[in-house]
Amino acid sequence: MTTSTVTATPAPNPLPPEPDGAARDHRGSWLPNGAMITTRIMELRKRRGLVIALVFVNIGVPTLFLAVRLLAHAVSPHSYGPAGGYDIFSTLVAGVMFIFGFIVAATLGCTAGSVDLTEGMFRHLVVTGRSRLALYLARIPAGLAIIVPLVAVGFTIVCAVCVFAAPTQLDYQGVTVPPGLSHSAFESWAGDHADEVICNFNYNGPMFANVPCGNGPGGGPGVQVAPGGAVPQPTSPATNRAQAIKIADQDYTGYSGHFLSPSISLMVKAGLWIELYAAIGFLVGLGLASLMGQRTVPVILLIVLEIVLTPLLSHSPIAHLVNVQRGLVGLAATHFEPGGLPSVFGGAHNGGPGVAAVTESTTVAVCVIAGWIVLWTALGAWRMVNRDA
Amino acid sequence: MTTTTLPAPSDDQSIESQWAVETHGLTKRFKDNVAVDGVELLVPRGCAFGYLGPNGAGKTTLIRVLLGLTHADAGTMSLLGYPVPKHRDRALARMGAIVDEPRFHAHLTGRQNLEILAAAREPAARTRVDVSLERVGIAHRADDRVSKYSMGMRQRLGVAACLLGDPQLLILDEPMNGLDPAGMLEMREMIQSLVAEGRTVVLSSHLLDEVERTCDAVAIVDHGKVIRQGPIAELLAGSAFVLQIDCSTPERAGSLLAGTPWGAAVEVGGDGLRVDLAAGTGREVVAEVNRLLVEGGISVYRLQEIHASLESWFLEVTTRLGDPQ
Numbered sequence: 001m002t003t004s005t006v007t008a009t010p011a012p013n014p015l016p017p018e019p020d021g022a023a024r025d026h027r028g029s030w031l032p033n034g035a036m037i038t039t040r041i042m043e044l045r046k047r048r049g050l051v052i053a054l055v056f057v058n059i060g061v062p063t064l065f066l067a068v069r070l071l072a073h074a075v076s077p078h079s080y081g082p083a084g085g086y087d088i089f090s091t092l093v094a095g096v097m098f099i100f101g102f103i104v105a106a107t108l109g110c111t112a113g114s115v116d117l118t119e120g121m122f123r124h125l126v127v128t129g130r131s132r133l134a135l136y137l138a139r140i141p142a143g144l145a146i147i148v149p150l151v152a153v154g155f156t157i158v159c160a161v162c163v164f165a166a167p168t169q170l171d172y173q174g175v176t177v178p179p180g181l182s183h184s185a186f187e188s189w190a191g192d193h194a195d196e197v198i199c200n201f202n203y204n205g206p207m208f209a210n211v212p213c214g215n216g217p218g219g220g221p222g223v224q225v226a227p228g229g230a231v232p233q234p235t236s237p238a239t240n241r242a243q244a245i246k247i248a249d250q251d252y253t254g255y256s257g258h259f260l261s262p263s264i265s266l267m268v269k270a271g272l273w274i275e276l277y278a279a280i281g282f283l284v285g286l287g288l289a290s291l292m293g294q295r296t297v298p299v300i301l302l303i304v305l306e307i308v309l310t311p312l313l314s315h316s317p318i319a320h321l322v323n324v325q326r327g328l329v330g331l332a333a334t335h336f337e338p339g340g341l342p343s344v345f346g347g348a349h350n351g352g353p354g355v356a357a358v359t360e361s362t363t364v365a366v367c368v369i370a371g372w373i374v375l376w377t378a379l380g381a382w383r384m385v386n387r388d389a
Numbered sequence: 390m391t392t393t394t395l396p397a398p399s400d401d402q403s404i405e406s407q408w409a410v411e412t413h414g415l416t417k418r419f420k421d422n423v424a425v426d427g428v429e430l431l432v433p434r435g436c437a438f439g440y441l442g443p444n445g446a447g448k449t450t451l452i453r454v455l456l457g458l459t460h461a462d463a464g465t466m467s468l469l470g471y472p473v474p475k476h477r478d479r480a481l482a483r484m485g486a487i488v489d490e491p492r493f494h495a496h497l498t499g500r501q502n503l504e505i506l507a508a509a510r511e512p513a514a515r516t517r518v519d520v521s522l523e524r525v526g527i528a529h530r531a532d533d534r535v536s537k538y539s540m541g542m543r544q545r546l547g548v549a550a551c552l553l554g555d556p557q558l559l560i561l562d563e564p565m566n567g568l569d570p571a572g573m574l575e576m577r578e579m580i581q582s583l584v585a586e587g588r589t590v591v592l593s594s595h596l597l598d599e600v601e602r603t604c605d606a607v608a609i610v611d612h613g614k615v616i617r618q619g620p621i622a623e624l625l626a627g628s629a630f631v632l633q634i635d636c637s638t639p640e641r642a643g644s645l646l647a648g649t650p651w652g653a654a655v656e657v658g659g660d661g662l663r664v665d666l667a668a669g670t671g672r673e674v675v676a677e678v679n680r681l682l683v684e685g686g687i688s689v690y691r692l693q694e695i696h697a698s699l700e701s702w703f704l705e706v707t708t709r710l711g712d713p714q
Binding site: 027028033035036038039040042043046047048115119120121123124125126127128129130131135388389 | 453456457458459460477478479480481482484485486488489490491492493494495496497501502504505506507508509510511512515547550554
C-alpha cells in the first residue's frame with residue numbers, strides 16, 4: 001500500500017468535476033422544487049389529529065350548525081326559521097369562519113414551522129445540502145394548499161345552505177317586508193302598512209301619530225296603552241301614513257342591508273376575505289413557530305391574540321395607543337370585510353352595520369397586513385437559516 | 390499530534406483532493422467551553438475511518454461543524470475537495486450522514502420519510518428510495534409507520550437516508566447504537582461493502598471493538614483535540630505487547646528471561662509464563678526468547694504474541710479514561 005504522511009499538506013486542488021445531472025440539481029437555490037412542496041403537503045396531511053381538527057373547525061362546525069337548523073326547521077317550521085338566509089350567512093362568516101379560520105390556519109402554520117425541528121428531521125434535511133431557505137419556503141405553498149381548500153369547502157357548504165335554504169319572506173324588525181325594495185317603494189309599502197311600521201320599526205324623531213300598539217313585539221314608537229290608562233285619540237289614516245313614510249325613510253338604510261340570501265358578489269368577496277385571513281394566520285404561525293422552534297407556545301400566543309387581544313383593543317380607541325391598535329392584523333383585515341357583514345371586532349369596515357371604533361385607511365390596512373406577513377416570514381426564515389440543527 | 394502514515398488515494402481519484410475530509414485548526418466554542426479545539430483531521434478517501442473519543446470529547450460537535458449543522462469559530466475545512474462552508478451544498482450533495490440518534494417523522498412510514506429527504510436531493514435520489522430500503526434490510530417494513538420501528542430499525546433507516554444521494558462520503562455517528570449483535574454484524578458488513586465500492590465511511594463510535602473490526606484507520610479525539618490518527622495496524626504496532634509462553638518449567642524460564650533487557654515484566658501464572666514486552670519491541674525478540682529458552686534446556690510448547698487491542702490502546706492514549714490527570 002502506498003503511504004503518505006499525515007503532516008503533508010496536499011496541494012490546492014481545483015474544485016472536483018460535477019457529476020452527471022448536477023446541472024439539474026439546483027440545490028443551493030432558495031426556490032423549493034415541486035417535489036419538496038408535494039412531500040411537505042403529504043407530511044402535513046398525514047397528521048391525523050391536526051387534519052381532524054382542521055376539518056372539524058372549518059367544515060364540521062358550520063355544517064353541524066346548519067344541519068341542526070335544517071332538521072329543526074323541517075320538524076317544526078313554525079317554531080324554527082329557515083336554516084339559511086342572509087342573516088345566518090353573515091353570522092357564520094363573520095362570527096365563526098373568520099376567527100376560527102385564522103386560529104386553525106395559525107395552528108397549521110405553527111405545526112409546519114416547528115415539527116421538522118422537534119421531530120429531528122431538520123438535521124436530515126440540512127444534510128441533503130438543500131438551501132435552508134428553500135426548506136422554509138417549501139412550507140408556504142404546502143400549508144396554503146391544505147388550508148385554502150379546507151376553508152373553501154366549509155365556506156361553500158355555508159353558501160349553499162344559506163342560498164338554497166333561505167327564507168322566502170324578509171323579516172325586518174318583526175314585520176314581514178318584501179325584499180329588495182327601492183327607497184321609494186319601501187316608503188310606499190310603509191304607507192300601506194302604517195300601523196305595523198309605527199308599532200314595530202325603530203324611529204328616532206318626533207311622533208305626530210297615535211296608534212294603539214298594545215303589547216306588540218316590536219317596541220316601536222307607537223303609543224303603548226297601559227292597562228286602565230286613557231286611550232289617546234287615534235290619528236287619521238293620512239297622518240299615520242305620513243308618520244310611517246317618515247319612519248321608513250329613516251329605516252331604509254337598515255332595511256337595505258337585509259336580504260333573503262347573500263348575493264353572489266357578497267359570497268365571492270366574503271370567501272376571498274376569510275381565505276385572506278386564513279392565509280395570514282398560516283404565515284404568521286409558520287414564522288412565529290420557526291422563530292421559537294416549537295409549536296405549543298406560538299399556538300397559544302396566536303389564540304390569545306385572536307380571541308382576547310384583538311377584540312379587546314378593537315372596541316374603542318385608546319389615547320396614545322391608537323397606532324398600536326391599528327397595527328393589529330385582525331383589525332386591518334376587518335378593513336377589507338365586505339359591506340353587509342357585521343363587524344367582527346367592532347372595528348370599521350366598508351358600509352357594514354358594525355360601528356366604527358378604531359379606524360384606519362386602506363393604505364394603512366394594506367401596510368399592516370403586508371408588514372405582518374413579511375415580518376414573520378422573514379423572522380422565521382432568518383431563524384431557519386441560522387439555527388443550529 | 391503524532392505523525393503516522395495513511396493510505397494514498399487511488400489513481401482514479403487523483404483529479405480530486407486525496408482527502409475525503411480535511412480540517413485545519415478547526416475550532417468550535419460554546420461560551421467558555423472549547424468543544425473542538427484546533428482539530429487537524431485528514432480522512433483519506435476510500436476507507437472506513439473511525440473517529441473515537443470518550444463521551445464529551447467533541448466527536449459529534451466536529452461532525453455537526455463539518456455538516457454545517459452549526460458554525461465553526463475558526464479554522465478551515467473541506468469535504469471531498471470542496472471547501473466548506475463556501476461549497477457546502479456541492480459537498481453535501483455527494484454525502485450522507487447520521488448525526489446523533491436518527492429521528493424521523495413518527496407518523497409517516499419509513500418510505501415516506503425517505504421520499505421527503507429524496508425530494509430535497511437531486512431528482513435521481515427519488516429513484517433510489519426502494520434500493521436504499523432494500524440495502525439496509527427494512528424493505529419489508531418500509532410501509533410501516535416509523536413510530537412502530539425499533540431503535541435498530543431507525544438506525545437502518547438513517548443509513549438508508551444516507552444512501553439516497555449515492556454518496557462518496559458517509560459520516561455515521563454511533564450507527565451501532567441500538568443494534569443487536571446480528572444487527573451490528575450486518576451494519577459492519579454493510580459499511581465494509583460501502584467501502585469496497587470506493588466510498589469513504591467516517592464512523593464515530595465509542596464501541597472500540599466494532600471500530601477495530603470495521604475501520605482501516607482511526608483518529609482519537611479527547612478534550613476537543615485529535616491526539617492520534619492513522620491506520621489501526623500502524624498505531625497498534627507501536628504499542629507494548631505480551632508474550633504468552635507455555636513451557637516445561639515456567640519458573641526457570643521466568644528467571645532466565647527476567648535478566649534480559651526486553652523483558653519488562655515477567656509473571657508466572659497458572660496458564661504459563663507471561664512476558665510484557667516494551668513498546669517498540671520487534672517480532673525478532675520472539676525468536677530470541679525461543680532460542681534462549683531452548684538453549685537453557687526448557688521445552689517450549691507454545692509462544693503466542695498478544696498485541697494490545699484498540700480498546701487498551703485507546704485507554705492508554707486518552708487522559709480521561711484509565712489515567713486521569
